Amino acid sequence: MDNNKYKAPALEKGLDIIEFLAKQPAAQSQSEIAIGLNKSPNEIYRMLSALESRGYVHRDGISSKYSLTLKLYYLSHHQSFIEKLRSAALQPMKQTSLIVKEPCHLGVLFNDKVLVIAYSKSPFPISVMIEEGNLYDIFNTASGKILLSSLDKETRNQILDKDESYLNLSVSEKEKFQTNLDIIKNQGYIEMSSTYAQGVIDFSVPIGNSSSGIMACLTISKLLTIKNNEQLQNDEIIATLLACKKDIEGNLGLY
Numbered sequence: 001m002d003n004n005k006y007k008a009p010a011l012e013k014g015l016d017i018i019e020f021l022a023k024q025p026a027a028q029s030q031s032e033i034a035i036g037l038n039k040s041p042n043e044i045y046r047m048l049s050a051l052e053s054r055g056y057v058h059r060d061g062i063s064s065k066y067s068l069t070l071k072l073y074y075l076s077h078h079q080s081f082i083e084k085l086r087s088a089a090l091q092p093m094k095q096t097s098l099i100v101k102e103p104c105h106l107g108v109l110f111n112d113k114v115l116v117i118a119y120s121k122s123p124f125p126i127s128v129m130i131e132e133g134n135l136y137d138i139f140n141t142a143s144g145k146i147l148l149s150s151l152d153k154e155t156r157n158q159i160l161d162k163d164e165s166y167l168n169l170s171v172s173e174k175e176k177f178q179t180n181l182d183i184i185k186n187q188g189y190i191e192m193s194s195t196y197a198q199g200v201i202d203f204s205v206p207i208g209n210s211s212s213g214i215m216a217c218l219t220i221s222k223l224l225t226i227k228n229n230e231q232l233q234n235d236e237i238i239a240t241l242l243a244c245k246k247d248i249e250g251n252l253g254l255y
Contacts, residue, residue, distance in 0.1 A: 013039075013047050018056060018068065027065035073133070082108075085216055086118050088251035089207070093120035093218070096244040100237050104220045104244070105130040106207070107143045112159050114143045114217070128200055128221040139165040140195040142202035146217040149185040150206040156181070189238055199224045203237050205245045208254060218245055 020036050021028060030048060034041040048066060051057045055071045089106050097104055097120040106118040113135040121127065138144030138159065148156050160166045169177065184190045194200035200221055207216040220241055222231070232240070 010047070013044065014051060017044060017047060017051060018072070021057065021066060021068045024067075027060060027063065027067040029063070029065050033066065082117055084252065085207075089118055089216075089218070089248045090120070092244045092247040092251070093118060095247075096120070096220070096240055097122055100220060100222075100232050100240050102220050102222050102231075102237070103127050103130065104218060104241075105132075105143075106216055106218055107136070107147070108216045109138070109147050110135065112138060112162060114138055114141060114147065117216075126223065128197070128223055130221065136196075137165070139163050142190045142192050142194075142204040143217045143219045145181060145184055145192075146190055146204040146206050146219075147215065149181040149190075150209065150215060150217075189242065191234060191238065194221065201234070203234070203241055205241050207245060207248055208252065218248065 016037050017033060020033060024036075028036070030041050030045065033048070034044055037044065048057065048059075052059055052066075055069055057066045058069050059066050085106065085108070093104050093106065101122055101124045103122040104120050105116050107114040107116050109115070114137070116130055116132050116134045116136070119130050119132050121129075136143065138148060148159065151159070166174065166177065189203065189205045191201065191203050194202050200223055202219055202221050204217050204219040207218055209215070218241060220237055222234075222237060
């Protein structure tokens, strides 16, 4: 099928601008955006004006540089799926963080990544911070492996067949990875060292299932490199995490 006839150049240009600004650490001028998108400033002028008038971007009155507003964040939090999950999870997550003295976060599958949609901080002054809206790798993370293990084989393979890390594995390594996912699924949780930071152990459990139409993961990140006599043992953290899972799924009406 020729997809070119379905293209919407103006829409794609606007989306390109939004995605570009989302990746920048600071506001960008019109010329900087044009260079980043390999377009002329005149090409994006009208689109920037339209995005500004609709409230998606803000132009600083002094520097005339553009940055994203919170409108996309606001709209995303009005999606029933996300709001339903957050409403069901936030209070149990806060209670869990108080018990285990560690932060926890809730993630969902988004564009073959793990998207954090909720975070509950630890009462301890030093802990791991996981920002809402962050995207994390699905292949190397506890939350990613939990989500992959919860998927049916066909959907799982569709995702993995596009993952560079997985594709670089040998045939035997792929088989071992798939077997490990099956073990995780049967076990109902995962405990593993973080691949993002040393001295951190991640514990993750699935929330919901494919038949319910709700797929998420709840993860606790335990920081080992501090002296905290109140830290729970790993098996205690897993038990608390599973209890939190039960509370969230109860709030969602899954049983």
